[in-house]
Amino acid sequence: MEERENAIVSAAFRLAATRPWSEVKLADVAAEAGLSLADLAGVIGGKADILQLYGRQLDAKMLTSLETDPVSGSAHDRVFDILMRRLELMDGDKAAIRSIVATPASSLPDYARLAGSMMQSQDWVMSAAGIEDTGLRGAMKTTGLALVYVRTLKVWASDDDAGLARTMAQLDRSLRDGADWIKRLETPMTLATALSSLARGFMKARRGPPSHESGQPGSATPPPSRPETPASETTTP
Numbered sequence: 001m002e003e004r005e006n007a008i009v010s011a012a013f014r015l016a017a018t019r020p021w022s023e024v025k026l027a028d029v030a031a032e033a034g035l036s037l038a039d040l041a042g043v044i045g046g047k048a049d050i051l052q053l054y055g056r057q058l059d060a061k062m063l064t065s066l067e068t069d070p071v072s073g074s075a076h077d078r079v080f081d082i083l084m085r086r087l088e089l090m091d092g093d094k095a096a097i098r099s100i101v102a103t104p105a106s107s108l109p110d111y112a113r114l115a116g117s118m119m120q121s122q123d124w125v126m127s128a129a130g131i132e133d134t135g136l137r138g139a140m141k142t143t144g145l146a147l148v149y150v151r152t153l154k155v156w157a158s159d160d161d162a163g164l165a166r167t168m169a170q171l172d173r174s175l176r177d178g179a180d181w182i183k184r185l186e187t188p189m190t191l192a193t194a195l196s197s198l199a200r201g202f203m204k205a206r207r208g209p210p211s212h213e214s215g216q217p218g219s220a221t222p223p224p225s226r227p228e229t230p231a232s233e234t235t236t237p
Contacts, residue, residue, distance in 0.1 A: 016096035048110040
């Protein structure tokens with residue numbers, strides 16, 4: 001399966017490098033990859049799946065490269081270096097990505113799949129940078145980083161300078177703006193979490209302790225008391 005996935009992604013990107021992504025048809029991809037349409041359908045459900053496959057491959061390459069060449073410095077520096085590493089890994093596919101970036105998702109389901117794939121990739125970036133988070137704050141950081149990446153990707157796609165000066169300036173500025181945005185939201189997020197906990201506690205108190213049906217284990221209903229026997233009816237064995 002992995003061999004076919006690689007063949008499909010490579011075929012699609014070769015075609016995208018020579019024509020608009022909107023003009024790359026699934027039949028073309030199948031022919032370029034040396035597969036039948038039936039074989040292609042057994043691996044992907046549409047063009048959005050091709051981009052998801054590419055994203056997962058890129059994540060794996062990025063994380064593998066960090067094992068031998070880790071990043072260091074502040075959180076800003078680590079994220080900056082990891083995202084630049086990801087862009088550098090795409091250098092050979094730049095013509096295809098330029099075509100893909102210029103073509104918006106064709107349907108809401110495709111948009112949802114690609115957005116989900118983008119968020120997963122940014123979760124890996126945050127994990128690799130040591131800033132992984134959870135809850136509302138984690139969701140905000142992932143969303144913000146995805147927006148930073150998309151903006152930077154669009155600049156990178158048109159940045160033909162060998163030093164990628166425009167790309168690096170865009171990424172640095174966007175990361176700093178994003179960090180400031182998260183800081184401004186910290187107090188409202190903390191307040192929202194506290195109010196949510198308070199509301200849950202209030203509702204729990206209003207419901208009171210859980211009731212038990214009579215006769216069930218843990219029932220608070222005492223067993224009936226045994227009537228006392230009058231002294232005149234007492235017998236001696």
